[in-house]
Amino acid sequence: MVSLILALAQAADVPVAVRDLAPGTPVRAEDLRWVELASTHPLAVDALDDPVGHIVIEQVLEGEVVRAERLLDVDKPERVAVPGMRALRVPGPLGPTTERRADVWTVRGDAPCTLIQGTWILGVGKDMQGVPDSTFVLVTPQQALEVQLAAMDQPLQVRPVSQATATRPRPELACSR
Amino acid sequence: MLPLTALALAAPAVAPMTEVPVYTRLTESELTLVDVPDALDHPSLVRSLEEVEGLIALEPLLPGEPLRKERLGTDARSTLLAPGQDLVLMRLMRPEQWAPGRVDLVALNEEGACLLVQDVRAHGSPEPGILSLALPALKAHELRWAMTQLAVVPLSRNPVDRSSVPELACGGGLSVSAIDLTHQVGSLLRLGEPAAELVVTDPGVVVAEAVTPTDLWMHGRSPGRTAAALHLSSGPPVLLDISVKQEALPADTEPVGGLLAFGETDVVDARVWPLEAAQVSIENGRALLRPRQPGVLQVFTRTTDGTLTLHDLTVLEGWPAPARGEPVLPLKPGKKRKVTMPAPIVAAWSGDDAVASVELKGRKARVTASGKGTTRIVLMDATGATSSLRAVVP
Numbered sequence: 001m002v003s004l005i006l007a008l009a010q011a012a013d014v015p016v017a018v019r020d021l022a023p024g025t026p027v028r029a030e031d032l033r034w035v036e037l038a039s040t041h042p043l044a045v046d047a048l049d050d051p052v053g054h055i056v057i058e059q060v061l062e063g064e065v066v067r068a069e070r071l072l073d074v075d076k077p078e079r080v081a082v083p084g085m086r087a088l089r090v091p092g093p094l095g096p097t098t099e100r101r102a103d104v105w106t107v108r109g110d111a112p113c114t115l116i117q118g119t120w121i122l123g124v125g126k127d128m129q130g131v132p133d134s135t136f137v138l139v140t141p142q143q144a145l146e147v148q149l150a151a152m153d154q155p156l157q158v159r160p161v162s163q164a165t166a167t168r169p170r171p172e173l174a175c176s177r
Numbered sequence: 178m179l180p181l182t183a184l185a186l187a188a189p190a191v192a193p194m195t196e197v198p199v200y201t202r203l204t205e206s207e208l209t210l211v212d213v214p215d216a217l218d219h220p221s222l223v224r225s226l227e228e229v230e231g232l233i234a235l236e237p238l239l240p241g242e243p244l245r246k247e248r249l250g251t252d253a254r255s256t257l258l259a260p261g262q263d264l265v266l267m268r269l270m271r272p273e274q275w276a277p278g279r280v281d282l283v284a285l286n287e288e289g290a291c292l293l294v295q296d297v298r299a300h301g302s303p304e305p306g307i308l309s310l311a312l313p314a315l316k317a318h319e320l321r322w323a324m325t326q327l328a329v330v331p332l333s334r335n336p337v338d339r340s341s342v343p344e345l346a347c348g349g350g351l352s353v354s355a356i357d358l359t360h361q362v363g364s365l366l367r368l369g370e371p372a373a374e375l376v377v378t379d380p381g382v383v384v385a386e387a388v389t390p391t392d393l394w395m396h397g398r399s400p401g402r403t404a405a406a407l408h409l410s411s412g413p414p415v416l417l418d419i420s421v422k423q424e425a426l427p428a429d430t431e432p433v434g435g436l437l438a439f440g441e442t443d444v445v446d447a448r449v450w451p452l453e454a455a456q457v458s459i460e461n462g463r464a465l466l467r468p469r470q471p472g473v474l475q476v477f478t479r480t481t482d483g484t485l486t487l488h489d490l491t492v493l494e495g496w497p498a499p500a501r502g503e504p505v506l507p508l509k510p511g512k513k514r515k516v517t518m519p520a521p522i523v524a525a526w527s528g529d530d531a532v533a534s535v536e537l538k539g540r541k542a543r544v545t546a547s548g549k550g551t552t553r554i555v556l557m558d559a560t561g562a563t564s565s566l567r568a569v570v571p
Contacts (some may be wrong), residue, residue: 024335062246133271
C-alpha cells in the first residue's frame, strides 16, 4: 500500500553530490547528479531545489543529498570570508537594514570618524542564547589589525550605507592615522 | 508519475531524529532507521543502531539524513585533534558564541597589533566566552603564554583558504630547543636556572622528572614527536620540540635476575626508568641494579660531587652462554662455597637471594645456594674495584 501511495506521488529531482564538497567551496553543476524520488520522500523534502552557486558550510559527502543546512546560512557568515580576506566581528547588532554594505566607526579625540568605509556586511554574530550581539564585516587582514587595535581604546560601531555611498570615497570622514 | 524503478529500496540506514551538534556523543535514543532509495545507497552508510552507540559526531548531523561513517569519530582526542596537535581553550573578551571554522589570532598591546597565529582550526564555543582551538603542539604552548601577556582575539577566515600573511605576523616568539631522545632511554637536560614547571603535551611520548632543581631527566616513553613548555623561575618559557626515535638497543646487557654495580663511587642518588623495570639501590656508595623485566632501561646516578651519569642497559630475558673467561660458580642446593679474591673484600652482593646469598669472611666471600636458578654475585675490594661471577644452582 505504501509503495502504491509513493508510486502515485509526484516525482522530484534531488541533487546528490558526486564528490566530497569541502567547506568554503561553491557548488558547481558538475558537482551534482540528479536522482528522481517521490516528492514526499523525506530526503526529497529536505533537499535544496538548486544548490549551484551556493557556498558549502559543512562538508557534503559524495553520494549525499545536498541539503540547505550544509550550505551558506546568513546567520553563520563568519565562516565564509572571501579567500584572502577576513570576517571581523564587531560588537553590537546591526539592527534591521536592507543595505549590504557598511562603515565601521570609532571616536578619535571627541570626533567620530570611519576606520573602514563601504565594506561588505557578512551577517550577524550571536551569543549563546542565539541573540544577535555583533556584526561580521569583510576586511583585509591589515584592516582587521587596525580595527582591533582601535577597539582597545574606543567602542566601534557598524553603520549601514547605501551601495552608492559605499562606492564613493569620503576622505573627510576617515580617521586620521 | 514516478517510475516504479525509482522506488526500489536498499537496506535501511541509521539517521538522527533531531539535529545533533558537532562533537556530541551519540545515544540510541536520538537515532532511528530510515528507508534509503536504491539510487542513494552507499557503502559507508551506517546500517545498525549498535554500530554508532557511543561514537562522536565529527560534524553536525541533520535530522533524517542517513548517517555516514565518515562523520563519526571514536574518541574525543582523535575527534578534536590531528596528530601533533594540542587543544587550547581561549577566553574571549565577551561572552560570544563562535561556530567551528578557521581563524587567525590577533595579538594586541599598546604598541600595535599583529597576527600571532594564522589559519587555526577552531572547534567553536563549548561555553559562553570560550573558543576551543586545535594548534600544533609548539604553537599551543606559545599561545598559552601569549594569552597571559597580551590581549588575543580571534579573526574569522575562509575555511578553505590556507594562505598566510607573513608581513603581518608577530615577530620574535619564544625560543625553541630541539631534543632528540631514544625510545626507552633518555637524556639529562641541564638548565641555567631552576625549573618551575614542565608542561608536556603528550606524556605518552615523553615523561620528565627533576633530579636536581636544575637537571631534568627526560625519558622517551614511545616513538613519536611532542612539545613541552619549560617554565623557569623567571622570564618566558622555553619551548622544547621533542622527538623520540626507535634506535639500536644499548650494547650493555644484563639478564633478569642479574646484578650490576655501576662504576661511580660516592653515589648519593640513583633512579631507574621505567620504574618497574628494575630495583635500584645504593649500598656502600655504589648504585646496584637488579633487573626485573626484559627490555631497555636507563639508570641515573648522582655522586657527592654533583656529577650526574646515565647508564643505558638492555635487559635480557635469560642468561646467555658464559663468555670466554667469565667465572661461573656451580652450586648444589643448600651447599656453600668460598670465593677468594687477591685483595680483601669489603662488600659483596647477590642479584637474587632466592638463588644464592653471599656473606663476607675476611678476604673471602661465602656463597650459599638457596634455590634453583642463576644469579650474579658482585664483590668489591677496598679500592672500590668490583668483580663479578655467575652463580648457577642446577
